[in-house]
Amino acid sequence: MVLLENVVVVFLAGLATALATGLGALPFFFFEDIGPRWNVILWGLASGIMVSASVFGLVQEGLAVVEGTPVDTVVAIGPGLAAGVALVIVGHELLDRAAVDPEEYAEADFRKLVLILGILTVHSFPEGVAVGVSFAELGLAGVPDAETVALLGVTLPVLAVFMTVAISIHNIPEGVAVSIPLRSMGVGEWRMVWWAVFSSLPQPVGAVVAYYSVTLAQGLLPVGFGFAAGAMVYLVATEFVPEALESGQGLPRGGRPELAAGLAVGVAVMVPLGFV
Numbered sequence: 001m002v003l004l005e006n007v008v009v010v011f012l013a014g015l016a017t018a019l020a021t022g023l024g025a026l027p028f029f030f031f032e033d034i035g036p037r038w039n040v041i042l043w044g045l046a047s048g049i050m051v052s053a054s055v056f057g058l059v060q061e062g063l064a065v066v067e068g069t070p071v072d073t074v075v076a077i078g079p080g081l082a083a084g085v086a087l088v089i090v091g092h093e094l095l096d097r098a099a100v101d102p103e104e105y106a107e108a109d110f111r112k113l114v115l116i117l118g119i120l121t122v123h124s125f126p127e128g129v130a131v132g133v134s135f136a137e138l139g140l141a142g143v144p145d146a147e148t149v150a151l152l153g154v155t156l157p158v159l160a161v162f163m164t165v166a167i168s169i170h171n172i173p174e175g176v177a178v179s180i181p182l183r184s185m186g187v188g189e190w191r192m193v194w195w196a197v198f199s200s201l202p203q204p205v206g207a208v209v210a211y212y213s214v215t216l217a218q219g220l221l222p223v224g225f226g227f228a229a230g231a232m233v234y235l236v237a238t239e240f241v242p243e244a245l246e247s248g249q250g251l252p253r254g255g256r257p258e259l260a261a262g263l264a265v266g267v268a269v270m271v272p273l274g275f276v
Helices: 002-029 036-064 070-097 110-134 158-184 189-198 202-216 218-247 252-275
Strands: 148-151 154-157
Touching: 002 110, 002 158, 002 189, 002 202, 036 110, 036 158, 036 218, 036 252, 070 110, 070 218, 110 158, 110 202, 110 218, 154 158, 158 189, 202 218, 218 252
Parallel strands: none
Antiparallel strands: 148 154
16 A cells, blocks of 8 residues: 555656646747747756756665675666666657657647657656656665655655656756747647647656566666666757757857856756755
8 A cells, every 4th residue: 555655656746747848838828939048048957957866866876775896886777877878769769760740749640649659658758767766765665764855744755856856847848849849830828738748748657667666676776776867868968958059059159158057057956966
């Protein structure tokens, strides 16, 4: 029963990150368009948050649960890091081979919806995994004591709270990215919110799968932390930063100052995670 309650908590956290994607469509209720400068800043902010959360949260937590020599640590975490990177690479390949026109979001039949959801699962699943793994200390015996915080009567690991907030903030510019082409095709504001949320629906599933896996096999814990960290850092390097630079092509110096500012703020927001 306790495990079921924990799974529900993890699912709700993953669902919260998915719903946060819908926030990316809210500015279109008030403005016709989002300027490229703000797009670059948002992507930079998301990048700084994700890298910091990975390094100060996931990697640090993974190191804490590994006992032994540095070689033992590498052996325990390394496969997870490599697997996380590999999943993102596979996701990129699938996206390149089965690119979906945003117009299909608004005019999709059942088969197209299955295809879109499959692609989005590969794309956003690692983010859900990061949330699920960060909840590892929730009711898992034998894990080093972790700092906790009480929210709405539930005691949660601080890492889980930070990671849920980090993924949620990261999802906002993703929601903007989904909404921009839909706006250009005249899709209504509330439908943009729905499709933005839809694009992140695999995240609560990934969160539950990851949490349940590390609960069943505690030996998977360092691998899970490594997997989530590897996927997050690689996503930043291959998606977030290139997306920011592409959005800033028409800005002075290619939008690099805005990107650097967003990165700096993102890192500053998450640095406290390294001291809890």
